[in-house]
Amino acid sequence: MATMTAETLTSESCDVEYLLEVVEARKTFPGVVALDNVQLKIRPGSVHALMGENGAGKSTLMKIIAGVYIPDQGEVRLHGRPLTLNGPLDALEAGIAMIHQELNLMPYMTIAENIWIRREPLNVFGMVNHGKMHQMTETLFERLGIDMDPDMEVRHLTVAGRQMVEIAKAVSYESDVLIMDEPTSALTDREVEHLFRIINDLRAQGKGIIYITHKMDEVFEIADDISVFRDGQFIHAAPASELTSDKIIQLMVGREVTQMFPKEEVPIGEVVLSVKDLALDGVFQQVNFEVRAGEILGIAGLVGSGRTNVAETLFGVTPATSGTIAIDGQETIITSPHQAMLRGLALLTEDRKETGLFLGLSVIENMEMAVLRDGYTKGPFVEQGRLDHECDTMNELLRVKTPSLDERIGNLSGGNQQKVLIGRWLMTQPRILILDEPTRGIDVGAKAEIHKLISKLAGQGVAVIMISSELPEVLGMSDRIMVMHEGKATGFLDRGEANQVNIMELASAPVQPPVAHD
Amino acid sequence: MATTTENTQHLEVPKKRKKKVPTEVSIFLVLIGIALLFEILGWAIRGDSFLMNPRRLLIMILQVSIIGIIAIGVTQVIITGGIDLSSGSVLALTAIVTASFAQQSDYLRAVYPALTDLPWFIPLIVGLLVGALAGLVNGALIAFAVIPPFIATLGMMVSARGMARAYTDGQPVSMLSDQFTWIGSGANPVIIFLAVAVFFHIALKYTRYGKYTYAIGANPQAARVSGINVRRHLVMVYTIAGLLAGLAGVVASARAGTGQAGMGLMYELDAIAAAVIGGTSLAGGVGRIAGTVIGAMILGVMLSGFTFLGVDAYYQDIVKGAIIVAAVVIDQYRQRKRNKTT
Numbered sequence: 001m002a003t004m005t006a007e008t009l010t011s012e013s014c015d016v017e018y019l020l021e022v023v024e025a026r027k028t029f030p031g032v033v034a035l036d037n038v039q040l041k042i043r044p045g046s047v048h049a050l051m052g053e054n055g056a057g058k059s060t061l062m063k064i065i066a067g068v069y070i071p072d073q074g075e076v077r078l079h080g081r082p083l084t085l086n087g088p089l090d091a092l093e094a095g096i097a098m099i100h101q102e103l104n105l106m107p108y109m110t111i112a113e114n115i116w117i118r119r120e121p122l123n124v125f126g127m128v129n130h131g132k133m134h135q136m137t138e139t140l141f142e143r144l145g146i147d148m149d150p151d152m153e154v155r156h157l158t159v160a161g162r163q164m165v166e167i168a169k170a171v172s173y174e175s176d177v178l179i180m181d182e183p184t185s186a187l188t189d190r191e192v193e194h195l196f197r198i199i200n201d202l203r204a205q206g207k208g209i210i211y212i213t214h215k216m217d218e219v220f221e222i223a224d225d226i227s228v229f230r231d232g233q234f235i236h237a238a239p240a241s242e243l244t245s246d247k248i249i250q251l252m253v254g255r256e257v258t259q260m261f262p263k264e265e266v267p268i269g270e271v272v273l274s275v276k277d278l279a280l281d282g283v284f285q286q287v288n289f290e291v292r293a294g295e296i297l298g299i300a301g302l303v304g305s306g307r308t309n310v311a312e313t314l315f316g317v318t319p320a321t322s323g324t325i326a327i328d329g330q331e332t333i334i335t336s337p338h339q340a341m342l343r344g345l346a347l348l349t350e351d352r353k354e355t356g357l358f359l360g361l362s363v364i365e366n367m368e369m370a371v372l373r374d375g376y377t378k379g380p381f382v383e384q385g386r387l388d389h390e391c392d393t394m395n396e397l398l399r400v401k402t403p404s405l406d407e408r409i410g411n412l413s414g415g416n417q418q419k420v421l422i423g424r425w426l427m428t429q430p431r432i433l434i435l436d437e438p439t440r441g442i443d444v445g446a447k448a449e450i451h452k453l454i455s456k457l458a459g460q461g462v463a464v465i466m467i468s469s470e471l472p473e474v475l476g477m478s479d480r481i482m483v484m485h486e487g488k489a490t491g492f493l494d495r496g497e498a499n500q501v502n503i504m505e506l507a508s509a510p511v512q513p514p515v516a517h518d
Numbered sequence: 519m520a521t522t523t524e525n526t527q528h529l530e531v532p533k534k535r536k537k538k539v540p541t542e543v544s545i546f547l548v549l550i551g552i553a554l555l556f557e558i559l560g561w562a563i564r565g566d567s568f569l570m571n572p573r574r575l576l577i578m579i580l581q582v583s584i585i586g587i588i589a590i591g592v593t594q595v596i597i598t599g600g601i602d603l604s605s606g607s608v609l610a611l612t613a614i615v616t617a618s619f620a621q622q623s624d625y626l627r628a629v630y631p632a633l634t635d636l637p638w639f640i641p642l643i644v645g646l647l648v649g650a651l652a653g654l655v656n657g658a659l660i661a662f663a664v665i666p667p668f669i670a671t672l673g674m675m676v677s678a679r680g681m682a683r684a685y686t687d688g689q690p691v692s693m694l695s696d697q698f699t700w701i702g703s704g705a706n707p708v709i710i711f712l713a714v715a716v717f718f719h720i721a722l723k724y725t726r727y728g729k730y731t732y733a734i735g736a737n738p739q740a741a742r743v744s745g746i747n748v749r750r751h752l753v754m755v756y757t758i759a760g761l762l763a764g765l766a767g768v769v770a771s772a773r774a775g776t777g778q779a780g781m782g783l784m785y786e787l788d789a790i791a792a793a794v795i796g797g798t799s800l801a802g803g804v805g806r807i808a809g810t811v812i813g814a815m816i817l818g819v820m821l822s823g824f825t826f827l828g829v830d831a832y833y834q835d836i837v838k839g840a841i842i843v844a845a846v847v848i849d850q851y852r853q854r855k856r857n858k859t860t
Contacts, residue, residue: 317743341745355743358736360803369733370744372726380725424744 018080019044019208020065020096020177025074027060034060038074038234040227042177042208047199049219049240050212052229052252053415053443058212061229062179065210066098067091078176097170098179105162107155112137114154115169140168144198159303160191167198178202179210184218185441188302189504196222214443215470216245228252253445261476262452264459268479269293271329272463273432275314278323283309284487287323291432291463296454298478299467301507306487307467308350311434314465315347316340327432341370346430348421350437350467356421357409364405366420367391371427394423399449415446422450426457433457434465439473451477471500483507541797541852542808549816556823568826576705580773582818583711584609584782586811587766589789590718591653591759593810596793597722598755599735599802600660600667604674605763605789608652609782611682612767616645617691617777625693629686638697642768649764650757652678657756661749675786682779691777702773710769714762719807731755735802791838792817795845799853816841 022040026033035057042048050058063069065076067085076083078094085091088098105114112133113120121132137150146164154162163183170178180199184192199209199222211223219226220240227237228251236251271290278287284306291297299307313320316334324331327343334340340347349355358366368376368387376383376390391405398419402412409417418438425433435454439447454477458464468474474481481493483506491506553569560568569575588605595602618629620641628634652674659670700706722728730751733741742748766785771777796813798805820841824834 315743336747337743338745338747347743349740349743355737355739358733358740358803360736360799360801361732365729365732369729369741369746372729373745377726380721380727382724382726382729384724 018042019078020210021077021080022061022065023074023077025061025064025071025076027064027069027071033232035064035071035232038229038232039237040065040210040234041237042210043225044176044208045203045206046224047203047209047211047222048225048227049223050210050227050229051219051248052235053413053445056229056252056443057232058229059181060232062098062181062210062212065091065096065177066179067096092173092175095174095176096179097173097175097177098181099163099166099170099183100181105154105165108153110151110153111148111157111165112150114165115140115150115172136172137168140172144168144171144201145194146198159186160188160194163187163195164198167195171202175207177208177210179212181212182214182441183211184213184215186303192218214441216248219248220245230254249444252443261473262448262455263296263477264455266294266455266459268295269461272327273314273465274326274329276324276326278310278313278320278325280309280313280318281321283318284313284484287484287489289482289489289492291465293431293461293463294458295479296458296464296466296477298474298481299465299484300471300474300481300503301484303469305484305507307484308436309487310484311347311350311436311465311467314340314434315345317347338373341373341428341430344431345434346370346425346428346432347434348425348436348438350440352414352417352421352441357417359408359410361409362406363395363400363402363409363412363420364388364391366409367394367405367423367427370424374428390427391423394427398423398426398453413443415442418442418450419446422453430462432463432465434467436467437469438466439468439470471503474503475499540806540808542806542812545796545809545812545816549812549819552816552823553819556819556826559823559827563827568823574822574826578818578822579708579815580705581821582814583707584766584770584773585785585788585792585817586711586814587714587769588763588785589792589810589814590714590807591762592786592789593793593796593798593805593807594718594722594731594755595667595759596790596798596800597731597735597802597805598752599738600752600756601671601790601800602656602756602759602763603668603671603786604652604656604678605759605766606782606785606787607675607678607682608649608760608763609767609770609785610779611652611678611685612645612648612764613771613774613781614682614685614691614777614779615648616641616768617694617771618686619644620694620698620771621691622693622695628693629691635695638695638701641698642701645768645771646761646764649767650761653757653760653763654753656760657753660756661752679779685779688779690779692775694771694775694777699772699775702769702771702775707769707773710765714765715807715811722807727751727754732803735804737803788814788817791842791845794842794849797849799849800846801853813845 018041020042022038025035025038027035038057038061040061052058060069064071067088067090070086076085078096083094085094115137116133120128121136123129134150141148141150144167146168148161148164154165157165183195187195202209213219223240225237226240226243226248228235228248230252269292272293274290276288279285287310289297299310301307309318312318314325314334316336316339319335325334326332332343334343353359358369368391372382376387388405395405400419400423401416409420412420438454439450454464454466466474466477475498479495481498481503482489483491483493483503485507493502556568560566588609592602592605619633619636621628621634623634625634656671656674659665660667722731730741730746733744733746734748734751738748767782770781792814793805793810794800794813795816796809796811798810817838820838821834824837
């Protein structure tokens with residue numbers, strides 16, 4: 001099999017216009033048509049962005065190309081030849097590599113071992129030749145401009161580092177087509193820059209790169225062509241130069257999204273939460289801030305700056321080691337989420353899958369879990385009738401798209417999952433709502449809806465703390481912005497004075513602001 | 519195609535709660551299938567009916583009851599994502615301790631000569647307490663000392679068996695009062711088993727206790743952030759599992775009219791098997807008592823059927839092992855199918 005694919009690799013039939021083509025693909029799952037009559041054409045030496053809301057079918061299409069799913073109809077052509085893929089390995093050997101959103105590396109093995117797994121160079125005794133493997137990795141890294149020690153264990157790497165390893169691995173297969181599924185979702189700006197440099201090199205080498213993202217600015221920075229999908233259908237494809245971000249959003253949503261950040265002006269009330277000298281040993285220190293009723297306090301900063309830790313400490317997940325928290329002027333001690341909830345706090349956690357969802361359970365079970373502790377019970381029994389009703393109402397309010405409340409939450413799209421989790425917290429009627437990356441990885445339509453909801457909640461007098469890596473979101477939604485860097489609050493900016501530049505300055509170099517670059 | 523406006527909202531979603539065919543129904547069909555298979559084999563090999571024999575059916579259900587009571591506790595533990603290996607040993611320990619409080623006064627070598635002819639509820643309560651205490655220790659080790667459930671309950675499995683032996687230096691405790699042995703007489707074990715099953719079926723489905731149990735199994739971190747006191751709840755679930763193993767010990771000693779340190783050997787594995795065959799996932803978050811009851815019945819029918827056909831016990835075990843593995847294979851397959859639709 002290997003020899004056959006090697007042949008297809010080298011025999012570049014000359015007059016093929018497209019590197020990869022997907023024609024009339026259709027894929028159904030029990031009860032759902034995930035893809036219908038979908039096409040995709042990738043030119044050699046181009047970056048092709050796939051755009052679409054969650055649930056539009058991008059991931060399904062990628063999994064077909066990567067050999068994970070077998071389409072019910074249609075075919076995939078590489079260099080103009082139809083491909084039969086019976087598994088991811090087939091795709092890899094044919095020259096299609098996927099860099100997974102959830103990274104698939106073995107943490108206790110070294111970088112080199114991860115890259116060359118299954119293909120380790122052997123010495124005369126049939127044992128792995130580590131020296132040669134090290135060298136091969138260095139050569140590979142040199143080519144990609146990556147500076148990492150091949151003998152380091154993967155578990156010591158940052159997310160960005162692991163991503164580089166994944167990319168290097170894909171390149172090491174001499175793949176012609178690389179699929180990247182939201183590669184920048186956990187990267188800092190500098191790391192994104194590096195990634196783009198690598199992508200540009202790969203493009204120059206004639207590779208085709210399929211790039212899935214929700215970030216509009218990235219698309220215009222890196223993509224040559226754009227294909228838009230909606231509800232499992234192919235909608236439109238065009239060179240990036242012929243599209244605008246408004247046009248793309250319109251194509252994705254099927255209607256015009258009028259306002260991305262529908263921030264309303266609401267009266268700001270009394271101080272609800274005030275935090276003094278809050279610290280968690282070794283993680284963050286001297287955090288001071290106040291939030292008022294109706295106010296949205298944005299927290300900006302790079303990943304790892306301590307933003308999430310502050311939220312978790314306020315909510316009692318990791319109790320503070322020093323400092324004070326006062327609610328309504330009254331000092332209080334919070335050592336568990338339970339206590340935090342009693343005091344009117346709610347926390348939408350950063351990582352939906354890790355700390356938010358009960359993936360195996362139903363929509364309603366996910367939504368009702370936080371309110372079971374107060375009310376909604378008669379003796380030991382849960383008042384399911386009342387809960388059903390409340391969850392139904394919440395579902396309508398948040399416009400969750402689900403066949404029924406009994407649907408397993410794992411079957412919903414990311415945006416809808418997030419809405420259910422927001423619903424979970426709204427049902428507790430919090431006075432202080434902490435949102436950690438409320439719109440991460442969800443589509444534009446749902447994003448706008450969530451923003452609108454946040455605004456509305458503030459209007460009802462809820463004090464909102466919103467952590468986000470997306471500067472436009474922080475700028476668009478916040479009344480005030482606290483910027484963090486390496487476990488310290490480096491500054492506060494008012495809505496009027498904040499902009500991307502001064503936030504980034506505070507977020508990256510707190511002590512001495514960098515020389516303004518022109 | 520682009521400028522379709524507002525009306526393409528996704529609100530047109532049926533709101534009624536649709537019901538799917540529960541897993542229990544398919545497991546129940548398997549149970550019927552196995553029973554019918556033995557019926558046919560019975561006529562073919564022995565020229566006799568397997569099912570049309572009330573005595574055999576009663577014995578079968580009685581055997582199922584003890585394992586079943588344990589399995590109801592074990593199911594809840596597995597739903598939280600844990601495991602309980604100690605239930606067989608805890609059964610033995612409770613059986614022997616319970617028996618020592620249930621002896622007749624005309625027996626000269628009673629363990630506690632001053633404590634004989636006690637009313638039936640005293641040994642019952644003692645037994646439940648011993649079981650619950652063992653479960654409490656399991657739960658505390660798992661929740662507060664953060665020891666993996668496998669290890670904590672393995673330790674309890676070995677220790678409890680040792681304690682059962684040490685309690686009377688390995689001697690059986692016999693000559694139990696009629697009042698006490700009544701608990702295990704006739705169809706009483708079956709009634710106790712079914713009552714416990716119904717009780718916990720309702721508890722898991724309709725109470726906060728049940729909802730939290732599933733939540734912790736599905737995602738312990740998310741459960742904690744949702745304000746659930748995960749540690750306390752785990753202690754409670756393990757304590758209940760211990761309590762039920764204790765109840766099984768009481769019933770077993772009442773039925774046998776004796777308490778012995780060798781009772782309940784390997785019952786923990788049968789209980790786990792019953793849960794798994796009944797559709798409880800070892801990954802946590804999934805499982806129902808009804809399924810476990812049917813799972814226990816499947817094990818019972820198999821045992822009874824093979825004995826009826828005169829199949830050697832060694833071969834019975836071979837088949838039993840295969841069935842347990844098959845149940846897990848099916849569970850894996852189901853999980854994969856579920857995940858495919860995401």
